[in-house]
Amino acid sequence: MxxxxxxxxxxxxxxxxxxxxxxxxxxxxxxxxxxxxxxxxxxxxxxxxxxxxxxxxxxxxxxxxxxxxxxxxxxxxxxxxxxxxxxxxxxxxxxxxxxxxxxxxxxxxxxxxxxxxxxxxxxxxxxxxxxxGSPVYYPFGVDDSLLHSTTRIWICESEFKALALRQAGLAAVAIQGAQNGGDCNARWIAKCEGRDERVLAEGLKRLAVADKTFIICFDSDVDTNGNVLSGLHQLGVLLAGESATVEVAYLPHEKGEEKLGIDDYLAVSSPERECRLELLQDSVRPFNVAEALDWLQQHWDDMNRKQQMLDFDRVAKLARLLLKRHDFNRWQREAKKRLSGIDEDEIANHASPAEVLTAEAAYTNFGTAKLVEHCVPVLNKRFALLRAEDGIERIFSMNARREVNLLHGDAHLRQVLHDHLKARFGQIPPDKLLGDAILLWKKECPRLVAEPEPFCFEGDQRLCFKRFDWQPTQAPCPAWSEFLERLSDRETFMAYVWSCFEPKNMGRQYLWLRGEGQDGKSVVLGVLMEVFGPAATGITNSHLKGNQFVYSAFYGKRLAVYADCKNPRFGMMEIVRNLTSGDHVLVEYKGQTPFSYPLKTKLFVASNPKPEISSQNSDRSRMLYIEIAESKRKDDPTWRSRLMVELPGFLWMCRLIYQRLCPHHGDLPLTDTTRALQDERAASFEQKFQDFFDENFVFAQGAKLTANIVSKRARAEHLSDNELSDFKQWMERTHGINYRRSNSERYYENLAEGRNELQFPPEAFPQVLRGPAR
Structure with missing residues (x-):
């Protein structure tokens, strides 16, 4: 019907x-x-x-x-x-x-x-x-004759569920939620008086409890929802305390399915409803765990393994909640002895500790309002969110000094929330709740409008990666003075050091410090790195391989140090230009979405070999080349600590020099000494190109020389591919000789072979074809 x-x-x-x-x-x-x-x-x-x-x-x-x-x-x-x-x-x-x-x-x-x-x-x-309060619901009234004549009364969670059972001919009442089987007013009064006491709801006491059998039939998620399980346990204990017989009916439920109530279960056609009522009656189990163990032993061999584990899991959970530890251990041993195929480890896996079983109960009503009250303020205090114009989000942890650190993933946020909620409510919070809280925080938190600064000085309350709680002060610095005296250009070094601490400086230079060794340059650069802390990073050979993650190491860094560079041509590499130019680069962390970021890094390079640079303006204008003499004293164990102590005084002098040399906050002007050193390095680097050119070629306006001839002569002189590429650029820069390429030929414009051709050994031309050259 x-x-x-x-x-x-x-x-x-x-x-x-x-x-x-x-x-x-x-x-x-x-x-x-x-x-x-x-x-x-x-x-x-x-x-x-x-x-x-x-x-x-x-x-x-x-x-x-x-x-x-x-x-x-x-x-x-x-x-x-x-x-x-x-x-x-x-x-x-x-x-x-x-x-x-x-x-x-x-x-x-x-x-x-x-x-x-x-x-x-x-x-x-x-x-x-x-x-x-929360009164008990009687579907057809308190005077319903079935309630008084029957000895078995069903208790469910809501009004429609009780109506469905009553419509099916069963005596039923409903409580307003799994946790409302007790008298709320009596519980509140007991707590005010310092007593931990629970009393059965008055509406259930009306039913002559001692003479009845009560069947608790909650929703199908009783197997998975700690709140429902906790409510079942409390109601069963209260009924048993009033001398009632207590049983539990379990609705069928598969993992992953939606929750099923008794009204949903019975909302079928009449023939099928009768069948389901029989199955419901068969699902009734004793609430008392000793009686439940007897029931399991009696029916154990009649069940398949899946049904055995399901029934045992339900009884084990109730036993964990109902029994004290020593009683539960005794129950475990008894179950192992009486039920075939069950061992103590399996019992422990099925019966989680009581605090875990009831963990979800403490957070069941944790809606949006409670997330805003208990979670969002905690995350606001410890974290900051930046959502860029392209929609990419970056989350930073934040300490009491307003120093930040970029996070990858939300593991740290989850741990902070976990610790706070566990301390506040005494229960382990469900993982889903932590995820919901983080999603809500991202929507409600005040977002950053700009990237955190690499560093800030005392008094500047902006977020930064490193905060200096000191200011440069005038003071003697003999340890630094001894180091400065050995530099070829002390003022340029000091001004560049202060440019690292000057947020207004937009210069694109880097400093190359070269010495024969045993000169203290690595110690000095190590002191600067220690001062910048998380706003500084070191460069290793792995950064020079050019993988897509290379620039993630420089995000948020003001200082980068290559402490032992063995590549004299490092200054001509692309990474140097990208680090110092202030242009946007693509920053990518493994497993994360890449984002664009302008690097404003100050770079120090320390080496024993002399650098090699070309005469191109792009190479020379970026380099500040300074040489350092060997230290006379190499066994001073206090030198590093003295450098740290004297740092405020040293930086005070550096700031004075910087203000005089670089009031515009751009590139530092080159002194005659530094310019001469750079000219010497550029001339030394390009001298071999000049020698090779003079011995083999001449400039000839309008002439064309095939690229094959130049390549053969370069191989004869043992020039590498990189050196040949540099030679091409050198000829274009110094002689106006351009390399041209078309579908049919490759040649150099304005270049001809020299008059005095070199005699090449036969092995230099392994595949030369006889005939006129094109």
Missing amino acids: DNSTNLNECSSNTHTDTGNNTNTPKFSAASQAALTERGITAETASKAGIRAYWTPEEGAELLDRRGGHRSIPAPGLVIPYPGYAGYVKLRPDDPWVPVPEDQVPNSIAAEYMRDPPPQFIEGPKYLCPCGK
């Missing part, structure tokens, strides 16, 4: 405590559908006094909230509670209500929200009067 038949013909023949409206209209379409989905017939709904309400004002009057009708959605169903004068529950068809004024974000907070603030929020699915 169609359960929706005549639902709209239900009258308002209700109990007197459902309200004084005697001409209730028909149900709304949504209300009718809700009853039909649960298998509630028109006759059952009418007998239970269920009717409709149509306006917020009517709902407010029923709930005695005459001033708060704006927060009551309408229309919906009115569910009366017989035996409790004036108590009804409302079930709105659509629970969405306007956002309360006290929850509307202020104008400042709204500016930081990615999406416009919502105008509606989802309210409770059920509404009840305030301050009247």
Whole structure:
């Protein structure tokens, strides 16, 4: 039979405590559908006094909230509670209500929200009067003859579930949620008096508890939801304390399926409903774990392995909650002895510790409001979020000094939330709750509008990777003076050092410090790196291989040091230009989305071999080449510590030099000494090209020389491919000789062979073809 038949013909023949409206209209379409989905017939709904309400004002009057009708959605169903004068529950068809004024974000907070603030929020699915507790629901009233004549009464979680059982011919009552089997008022009074005492709900005591058998039938997630399991345990203990016989009925439930209630389970056609009722009766198990173990032993061989493990898992969890540790250990040994195929390790796996079983219970009602109250402030205090214009997010950890560190993933956020919530509520928070809190924080937190600074001095409250809690002060610095005296250009070195500490400096230079060894340059650069801390990094050979992650090592760094460079041509590499130019580079961390970032890194290179640079302006203009003489004293163990102590005084002198040499905060001007050293290095690097050119070629305006001849002569002189490439650039720069390439030929323009050709050995031309050259 169609359960929706005549639902709209239900009258308002209700109990007197459902309200004084005697001409209730028909149900709304949504209300009718809700009853039909649960298998509630028109006759059952009418007998239970269920009717409709149509306006917020009517709902407010029923709930005695005459001033708060704006927060009551309408229309919906009115569910009366017989035996409790004036108590009804409302079930709105659509629970969405306007956002309360006290929850509307202020104008400042709204500016930081990615999406416009919502105008509606989802309210409770059920509404009840305030301050009247959580009474027990009797589907057909307190005087229902079946409740008094039967010896077996079913207890479920909500009104429609009790109606479904009562409609099926079973005596049933409902509590308002798995945790409401006790008397809330008595519990509150006991806690105020310092007593840990729970009392059975008054509505259940009315049922002559000692003479009855109560079957607790909660939703199918009792196997997986710690809150439901905890409620079952508490209700069973309270009923047993009143001398009642307690049993538990388990609804079928597969892992990953949606939660199933008893009303959903019975909402089928009549023949199938009878079959399901029989299966439901067969699922009843003793609540007492000793009796449950007896039942398991009796039926163990009749079950397959999957059913054995399911039933044993349920009993083991209850045993863990009900028994003290020594009693549970004894129960474990008894189960191992009486049930074949079960060992103690398997019992431990099935029966998690009580604090884990009830962990979810502490956080079940942890909605958005509690996430905002307990989680968002904690994350705001410890972390900062930057969402770039391209939508890529970067999360930074933040300490009390407002120093930040870039995070990869949310493991650190989860750990901070885990520790805070566990300390606050005494239970391990579910992992899903941590993820939900992080997602909400990303939407609600005040976002950074700019990248953190690489460094800041005392008094500057901007976020940075390194904060200096000191200022340069005038003081003697003999250890530094001894080092400076051995430099070829002490003022340029000092000015460049201060440029590292000057946020306004936009220069594109790097400093190459060259010495024969045993001169202290590595110690000095190590001191500078130690001062910058997380805003500094070192360069190794791995950075020179050019993988896509190379620039992630320089994100947020102000200082980079190549402490032992053995590549004299390092200054002509692309990485040097990218580090010092201030241009945007692509920063990519492994497994993360790449993002664009302007590197403003100050680079120090220390080496024993002399550098090699070309005469190109792009190479020479970036380098500050300084040589250092050998130290006369090499066994001073206090030198490094003295450099650290004297650093404020040294930087004070550096700042003075910088202000004099570089008031425009750009590149440092080259002194005659430094320029001469660079000229000498460029001339030395290109001299071999000049010699090779003079011996083999001449400049000839309009002439063309095939590239093959130049390549053969270069191989004869043992020039590498890189050197040949540098030679091409040198000829173009110094002689105006250009390399041309077409589909049919490759040649050099304005170049001819020299008059005095060299005699090449035969092995230099292994595949030369006789004939005229093109």
